[in-house]
Amino acid sequence: MLLRPRPFLLQALKPLHSSRGPLAVRRTLSAHAAAADAAPRGDAPPPARTRHKNSRTPVPPRVSVNTALFFPPGVERDAALTEEMVLPGSNIVVGPYSGDSRVKEAEFIGCSAHARDCPKDDRPEFAVLGRSNVGKSSLINALTRRKEAALTSKKPGKTQTINHFLINKSWYLVDLPGYGFAAASKTARMDWSSFTKGYFLNRDTLVGVLLLVDASVPPQKIDLDCANWLGRNNVGLTFVFTKCDKVKKGKGGRPEENIKEFQENIKLVYPEPPPWIMTSSTTGLGRDGLLLHMSQLRNYWDNEAT
Numbered sequence: 001m002l003l004r005p006r007p008f009l010l011q012a013l014k015p016l017h018s019s020r021g022p023l024a025v026r027r028t029l030s031a032h033a034a035a036a037d038a039a040p041r042g043d044a045p046p047p048a049r050t051r052h053k054n055s056r057t058p059v060p061p062r063v064s065v066n067t068a069l070f071f072p073p074g075v076e077r078d079a080a081l082t083e084e085m086v087l088p089g090s091n092i093v094v095g096p097y098s099g100d101s102r103v104k105e106a107e108f109i110g111c112s113a114h115a116r117d118c119p120k121d122d123r124p125e126f127a128v129l130g131r132s133n134v135g136k137s138s139l140i141n142a143l144t145r146r147k148e149a150a151l152t153s154k155k156p157g158k159t160q161t162i163n164h165f166l167i168n169k170s171w172y173l174v175d176l177p178g179y180g181f182a183a184a185s186k187t188a189r190m191d192w193s194s195f196t197k198g199y200f201l202n203r204d205t206l207v208g209v210l211l212l213v214d215a216s217v218p219p220q221k222i223d224l225d226c227a228n229w230l231g232r233n234n235v236g237l238t239f240v241f242t243k244c245d246k247v248k249k250g251k252g253g254r255p256e257e258n259i260k261e262f263q264e265n266i267k268l269v270y271p272e273p274p275p276w277i278m279t280s281s282t283t284g285l286g287r288d289g290l291l292l293h294m295s296q297l298r299n300y301w302d303n304e305a306t
């Protein structure tokens with residue numbers, strides 16, 4: 001099997017140096033920018049807001065955060081940017097590798113108890129990772145627009161194996177068991193650690209990890225630890241904030257506040273900002289943007305392989 005470069009390696013705890021100063025460009029995503037449609041590339045579908053007059057996909061909530069942008073492959077860090085080049089509700093710049101991001105077919109291929117049992121072809125894949133109940137399976141259903149491609153449950157611990165979904169016969173979305181399920185037995189927790197970590201360290205076709213973080217609660221140490229572990233092991237990640245539709249009363253109840261606080265913590269670990277995007281599987285928020293982002297990472301990966 002070919003060993004391919006991962007499209008964006010974000011190394012934790014290793015400062016990056018540049019003659020031009022800090023690589024991360026800071027800018028404020030104004031309410032206007034956050035709500036702006038991304039400029040689609042190739043034959044990607046236009047954002048939902050303009051696609052259907054009566055689309056039920058909402059415009060991302062207005063965020064006003066100091067955002068350090070994520071520059072995908074093919075975009076220079078000092079490139080002249082317009083707000084339309086940033087995906088709504090995210091820090092992700094859309095670059096020249098983005099392309100057709102539509103999911104036309106989604107097929108469940110099988111479940112594996114060990115990393116060594118996973119499909120052995122050369123197709124690129126994205127792993128969906130996060131705490132139990134964060135919404136991993138729901139996100140897969142939202143991205144594929146299938147109600148029950150992946151089984152979901154109110155009870156944590158529903159997904160117990162590595163589940164491969166083949167998209168458009170060309171790439172995989174992988175549903176993983178959640179971590180941090182307090183009620184799981186010690187043995188089950190140990191198993192999670194060994195088999196899932198084995199998967200991350202040995203899966204050459206892994207383009208990136210979608211690390212899901214529940215935006216309806218304040219930052220959790222276990223998520224920060226997980227991000228740190230992935231960074232130290234050179235596994236590229238995208239933070240996907242889930243449940244952005246949920247607003248609870250009181251302090252720590254607003255997704256925007258929780259996301260901002262989470263990012264403050266991440267800055268301490270990642271000198272260069274990882275990509276992040278706000279989503280809701282309930283409303284469809286962020287779905288098209290996330291698919292477009294995945295298309296640019298995938299196309300770059302494919303391109304590098306040939």
Ligand SMILES: Nc1nc2c(ncn2[C@@H]2O[C@H](COP(=O)(O)OP(=O)(O)OP(=O)(O)O)[C@@H](O)[C@H]2O)c(=O)[nH]1
Binds near residue numbers: 131159160245
């Ligand atoms: N309001 C809201 N609820 C959500 C969202 N995503 C998931 N949920 C709910 O959260 C619960 C857990 O969702 P799952 O998709 O099963 O979570 P999971 O991460 O796959 O859980 P495990 O497989 O147990 O690790 C379900 O009751 C979902 O309906 C969301 O975006 N908004």
Ligand SMILES: [Mg+2]
Binds near residue numbers: 137138
């Ligand atoms: Mg699940």
